[in-house]
Amino acid sequence: MAAAYTLYAKPGFAATTIERLCTEARISNRAFYECFGGREELLQALHERCVDETLDAVSKALQEAPRELDERIRAGIAGYIGFATADWRRARIMHVEVRRSGDVLTASRQRAVESFARLVEEVVDVFPDPAPVNRHLLVLGAIGALQELLIEWVLAEEPPSIDELIGAAVHIFQRSFSNLS
Template sequence: MTAAYTLYAKPGFAATTIERLCSEARISNRAFYECFGGREELLQALHQRCVEESLSVVAKALQEAPDTLEGRVRAGIRAYIEFATADWRRARIMHVEVRRSGDVLSMSRQRAIESFARVIQEAAADFPQDPHVNRRLLTLGIIGALQELLIEWLLAETQPAIDDLVATAVHIFMRSLGAPRSGTVPG
């Protein structure tokens, strides 16, 4: 898994052969196949581990967050972004390679998105819902925006600061929900 963590992040899943994985891990091909059915299964296991760890980090941050919508949003987003960016390989697997792998991770990616959608919907459950906006679709849009911010962090020639990513993601989240800016009263 350690070898895959590095190789699947760069040069990437498509360029990583089982032979290269085994060479990097210093194991035989036979030993590999005793653990995994193929490199796709290994990618799924690696992706799932990243998702579970990130959900755990976000859940902990939400438990410790101030009991306001903005407090929960800011804590959850900061925890996720800091977790993802603490190791570029994790961010790359979760946000770039998951898309480049084609059908290999489509179901795993959908499960991850559903898990994060539930977290977001629970964090915003006490906020009034606009009857003209589908909350599920709005949640998916927020997730997509956060993913694109992390892809920008990974691929940009000059990486945006983590604080800028957090501030932008919080702004998108709060404004998407129609939440007033800090210090203002809903109209």
């Protein structure tokens, strides 16, 4: 897993062979196949671990946040971005390599989005809903915007600062849910 964490982040999933993984991990190909069915299964396990750890970080940030909607939005986003970017490999695996793997992680990626959507919906569901738009779709759109901001951070030659990322994401979420508070 440690070798994949580094290699799947750079040079990336597509460029990482099982032989390279095994050499980096100092294990035999046979030992690899005793643990995983292939590179894809390893990527899925790694992605799910990253998602679970990030969900835990966001949940903790939300538990410690004040009850006002704007403060909860800021705490959740700062928790997400802060944890995802604390290790560039995590951000790259969760937001870039998961897409580059093609259909391999489609189901895993959808489960991750659904898990984060449930967290956001738990935050906003305690507020009245005067918006004439489907709240679940609004949550998905805001999450998509957050993901694109992190892709920009990972891929940009001159990435925005973490504070800029948090500021932009908070703005998007607050505008999206401003009529709830």
